[in-house]
Ligand SMILES: Nc1ccccc1C(=O)C[C@H](N)C(=O)O
């Protein structure tokens with residue numbers, strides 16, 4: 041019986057036991073969006089930090105942007121009497137699930153994802169909750185809530201992320217909100233929505249604001265189980281040398 045994460049959110053010094061059921065739950069995206077893992081392997085350091093997995097599980101049927109490429113996984117080699125390995129081929133959009141946009145996505149001359157500064161995707165990040173169902177996050181929604189020195193800001197707009205259905209009416213971020221955050225020193229904006237701009241946008245105003253300020257973007261985060269506050273963000277994009285975006289395995293670690 042795998043040890044359940046500590047319910048009271050406290051530090052649990054027991055080491056979690058992982059079993060097959062636990063792994064299956066992790067693959068399916070069921071179960072809590074966090075794991076309790078030892079912060080170090082040093083026996084004398086029994087501190088346990090909580091890791092929140094804020095990444096959508098990429099699986100067959102994952103909802104994608106209307107008209108975009110469905111995710112597919114084909115077994116090219118399969119273990120049998122003459123073959124010792126399973127090897128698969130993946131077909132997916134660069135914007136599948138939880139991903140990082142490259143400047144190339146919204147700027148024909150922008151950097152591809154394989155060339156972006158990794159420092160932006162690694163370090164202290166503030167998580168803030170917004171009321172669900174907003175049309176757009178305005179500066180007023182964040183007034184007084186972003187402490188000076190905040191470099192990475194993750195915005196939760198869903199109480200429960202729609203894992204299995206596409207939501208065309210997701211909450212967008214106002215371009216003036218991006219401008220205001222950039223003016224406060226924010227360098228990375230992350231959202232649980234599939235885009236900063238509304239699905240119908242043709243002008244991509246929020247992306248253009250990000251471009252003006254040289255900010256980084258994470259989209260498609262899953263922040264359901266994450267309380268407001270400061271965490272360590274780790275969300276490194278795959279090094280796709282010439283691509284316009286890349287999947288990330290995004291996690292937050294309690295500080
Ligand atoms: N797959 C697409 C196809 C066409 C237009 C937009 C998308 C998007 O996925 C939106 C993207 N994530 C964005 O950065 O806004």
Ligand SMILES: [Zn+2]
Nearest residue numbers: 135141259285
């Ligand atoms: Zn994107």
Ligand SMILES: [Zn+2]
Nearest residue numbers: 141235236259
């Ligand atoms: Zn985007």
